[in-house]
Amino acid sequence: MKFTKTFMATTALTMVAGIAGADHHMAKEMTIVSWGGAYSKSQLKAYHEPYSAKTGASIINDDSSAEAVAKLRAMNEAGNVTWDVVDVVAADAMRLCDEGLALEIDPDTMLADAPDGTKASADFGDLLVSECFIPSIVYSTTFGYRTDLVGDTPPTDVCAVFDTDAYPGKRSLEKRPINNMEWALLCDGVAKDKVYDVLATEEGQNQALAKLDTIKGDVVWWSAGADTPQLLADGEVIMGSTYNGRLFSVIEEQKQPVAMLWDAQVFDLDGWIIPAGLSPERQARALDYIMFATDTQRLADQAKYISYGPARLSSAPLVGKHAELGIDMAPHMPTDPNNAKNTFLYNYEFWADYRDDIDAKFQAWLAK
Amino acid sequence: MAALTPISRKPFWLVALVVGLFGGFIGLFVGTANGNGPMGVFIGAALLIGLAWFYIYVLKDERAGRGITFAGLGIAGFAAAGMPGLVLGAIFGAIGGWMIYWMYEGRYRAYVPPYLTAGQVLWHFTFRVICGAIFIFLITPILVVLPLSFNAQDFFTFTPEMLRFDPEGYSLKHYRDFFSNNEWQRSFKNSLIIAPIATIISVTLGTLAAIGLSQSHVPGRRAIMAILISPMIVPLIISATGMFFFYSDVGNWLEGLGLGKTFVGYVKVVLAHAVLGIPFVIITVTATLVGFDRSLTRAAANMGADPVTTFFRVQMPLILPGVISGGLFAFITSFDEVVVVLFVGSASQKTLPWQMFTGLREQISPTILAVATILVFISVCLLTTLELLRRRSERLRGMSPG
Numbered sequence: 001m002k003f004t005k006t007f008m009a010t011t012a013l014t015m016v017a018g019i020a021g022a023d024h025h026m027a028k029e030m031t032i033v034s035w036g037g038a039y040s041k042s043q044l045k046a047y048h049e050p051y052s053a054k055t056g057a058s059i060i061n062d063d064s065s066a067e068a069v070a071k072l073r074a075m076n077e078a079g080n081v082t083w084d085v086v087d088v089v090a091a092d093a094m095r096l097c098d099e100g101l102a103l104e105i106d107p108d109t110m111l112a113d114a115p116d117g118t119k120a121s122a123d124f125g126d127l128l129v130s131e132c133f134i135p136s137i138v139y140s141t142t143f144g145y146r147t148d149l150v151g152d153t154p155p156t157d158v159c160a161v162f163d164t165d166a167y168p169g170k171r172s173l174e175k176r177p178i179n180n181m182e183w184a185l186l187c188d189g190v191a192k193d194k195v196y197d198v199l200a201t202e203e204g205q206n207q208a209l210a211k212l213d214t215i216k217g218d219v220v221w222w223s224a225g226a227d228t229p230q231l232l233a234d235g236e237v238i239m240g241s242t243y244n245g246r247l248f249s250v251i252e253e254q255k256q257p258v259a260m261l262w263d264a265q266v267f268d269l270d271g272w273i274i275p276a277g278l279s280p281e282r283q284a285r286a287l288d289y290i291m292f293a294t295d296t297q298r299l300a301d302q303a304k305y306i307s308y309g310p311a312r313l314s315s316a317p318l319v320g321k322h323a324e325l326g327i328d329m330a331p332h333m334p335t336d337p338n339n340a341k342n343t344f345l346y347n348y349e350f351w352a353d354y355r356d357d358i359d360a361k362f363q364a365w366l367a368k
Numbered sequence: 369m370a371a372l373t374p375i376s377r378k379p380f381w382l383v384a385l386v387v388g389l390f391g392g393f394i395g396l397f398v399g400t401a402n403g404n405g406p407m408g409v410f411i412g413a414a415l416l417i418g419l420a421w422f423y424i425y426v427l428k429d430e431r432a433g434r435g436i437t438f439a440g441l442g443i444a445g446f447a448a449a450g451m452p453g454l455v456l457g458a459i460f461g462a463i464g465g466w467m468i469y470w471m472y473e474g475r476y477r478a479y480v481p482p483y484l485t486a487g488q489v490l491w492h493f494t495f496r497v498i499c500g501a502i503f504i505f506l507i508t509p510i511l512v513v514l515p516l517s518f519n520a521q522d523f524f525t526f527t528p529e530m531l532r533f534d535p536e537g538y539s540l541k542h543y544r545d546f547f548s549n550n551e552w553q554r555s556f557k558n559s560l561i562i563a564p565i566a567t568i569i570s571v572t573l574g575t576l577a578a579i580g581l582s583q584s585h586v587p588g589r590r591a592i593m594a595i596l597i598s599p600m601i602v603p604l605i606i607s608a609t610g611m612f613f614f615y616s617d618v619g620n621w622l623e624g625l626g627l628g629k630t631f632v633g634y635v636k637v638v639l640a641h642a643v644l645g646i647p648f649v650i651i652t653v654t655a656t657l658v659g660f661d662r663s664l665t666r667a668a669a670n671m672g673a674d675p676v677t678t679f680f681r682v683q684m685p686l687i688l689p690g691v692i693s694g695g696l697f698a699f700i701t702s703f704d705e706v707v708v709v710l711f712v713g714s715a716s717q718k719t720l721p722w723q724m725f726t727g728l729r730e731q732i733s734p735t736i737l738a739v740a741t742i743l744v745f746i747s748v749c750l751l752t753t754l755e756l757l758r759r760r761s762e763r764l765r766g767m768s769p770g
Binding site: 033037060066 | 521522523524525551612613616617619620629630633714715716718726727729730731732733
């Protein structure tokens with residue numbers, strides 16, 4: 001902690017003096033771990049390139065976020081942590097924080113204030129779900145459908161997924177219970193505010209699985225975010241769930257005949273953690289990067305490249321047009337009022353408590 | 369090849385049977401693609417049998433018959449499915465027309481020995497068909513990748529434009545991405561750094577080990593051999609886990625000596641890959657040493673050459689083919705390897721397979737296919753060069769290339 005304090009002070013001083021590039025107490029090179037694909041590209045454009053230009057630090061990308069928890073554990077055990085900043089979903093950040101693998105962050109001293117002087121803790125608000133986690137985006141898991149394969153009445157309701165009479169054809173769902181169980185209950189007549197109460201019970205879980213059972217033969221299960229876009233482009237499925245940014249890219253960048261079904265989208269957070277136990281130089285560099293990459297302007301900049309909502313309140317008004325396509329990004333954000341009529345927020349506590357249990361049941365059901 | 373057997377015309381039923389089978393087989397694919405396999409089989413068989421009957425009993429002009437089949441099926445294909453239909457229809461027509469006369473005139477019999485029974489002739493051709501099918505089965509997955517890598521879209525999909533041979537549907541953008549994207553370039557460079565160095569280390573150590581182990585007086589030869597080739601037998605994931613912890617310590621120690629983090633990272637990956645490559649070198653070199661005449665080394669020693677000179681002037685040139693093929697295996701092992709490098713390497717040592725692996729999982733981008741095409745091309749060139757060199761050296765040594 002003494003190191004942390006010393007180098008927090010260094011970081012603060014650097015910011016004041018504005019000479020971060022000339023600071024000799026920071027590592028020159030850093031490894032940033034993220035998800036790859038279009039998402040890493042948006043970070044490269046919005047964060048990495050401006051940061052390198054400003055400070056001269058060189059950034060190496062490692063697309064290993066999918067196995068971040070396991071790899072960080074192994075690195076920690078081997079005493080050889082090679083990562084400096086890691087992009088993870090909120091649930092993974094919580095696990096890493098609980099295990100002491102991530103550095104605790106004090107938002108008001110380690111993160112930049114909003115331009116109007118609002119403290120970071122207020123600017124991020126409720127999205128600071130863990131002591132170690134600095135959220136950068138709000139994304140949603142939602143459905144896309146092939147406009148040319150759903151007939152004359154395109155679906156407007158998430159329950160179309162379970163309606164194989166009106167919409168015959170394959171649909172792709174993620175190979176895990178999270179989200180699928182909620183959607184199944186919602187479409188089996190459970191009221192939205194009761195979904196987690198019902199899902200906490202044995203009968204509720206069976207009810208959800210029974211509902212999923214009605215479409216089991218029509219489901220293609222995906223495990224990587226790129227699967228559903230590929231399946232939709234092939235016309236192999238008529239609708240499928242994936243992250244909204246992937247669907248944006250399919251629709252607007254690849255011009256595929258696909259449309260969004262925002263109904264009952266599930267919000268989740270993605271952001272940064274800094275691994276615990278870095279050398280002082282590397283930690284100083286990581287903190288300096290985080291301070292830069294999560295300020296109001298940078299978060300708004302990322303939305304120019306990918307349709308994920310910035311995690312700061314103060315960034316929302318700054319969201320502009322897509323950097324290459326020139327279209328307005330605001331209507332494509334999951335948080336846009338038109339898209340967010342009916343939404344879920346990923347229920348961290350519920351899934352932290354029930355995940356292992358329901359996972360086992362879900363896998364057993366899949367194997368049946 | 370000269371004809372071996374005088375030929376005669378064959379009865380219609382035999383022609384009908386063979387061309388019917390062929391037509392049915394092709395019809396199965398066309399039919400399945402259109403959602404009705406059995407119907408396709410029936411139409412394909414009936415079409416060719418009908419044409420055979422028409423040519424044999426009505427037209428009686430081979431040149432006209434084959435021309436009609438070729439052009440007619442091409443046009444029919446074009447009407448049904450556009451450009452790809454034209455090509456496929458014309459190919460089917462050309463083969464079908466040729467086959468009708470090949471059967472009817474009995475030409476299939478001309479180049480097989482005259483004493484074969486009907487059953488043996490049948491097996492003669494069935495065997496070739498089976499060999500061809502196996503060949504297609506092996507090569508198709510590689511060939512499918514080639515056209516897809518020129519896709520104008522970012523998906524692994526044959527778009528309608530591509531099937532129409534519309535230039536709009538093709539582009540070089542995935543190749544451009546590979547050559548301009550920093551991540552791909554860096555990983556390509558890393559592969560080109562790591563694989564050759566690992567190869568040199570494994571060839572050197574592997575050859576020495578093989579020569580040592582081929583001496584009859586070495587105690588515990590078999591046990592040592594078993595240990596040395598164990599990286600090839602132990603499941604890679606287990607080696608990788610062990611290597612991760614082992615090389616973490618090695619790396620920390622090296623960094624403690626004041627060496628740079630990136631340099632140490634390369635050393636770790638190169639050493640790990642060298643370990644994986646050594647078994648291949650040992651096995652190929654040991655196999656070559658079996659045919660090596662020991663009396664040559666004794667003769668060299670008799671003439672006053674020390675062991676090192678003997679090795680480089682006498683033994684090495686003779687076992688070179690084994691060393692080279694072992695080296696090639698070691699190179700490919702390192703160049704293809706993804707599991708160990710994922711464990712041992714850090715992001716600055718990201719190799720090409722690692723980049724392809726993450727690219728495939730996180731974003732199904734045809735850049736991977738472009739890279740695969742380039743790699744296939746490089747491998748073909750490499751193997752061709754090697755084969756040409758081998759033939760040349762055998763010719764120089766007065767042996768016939770085999």
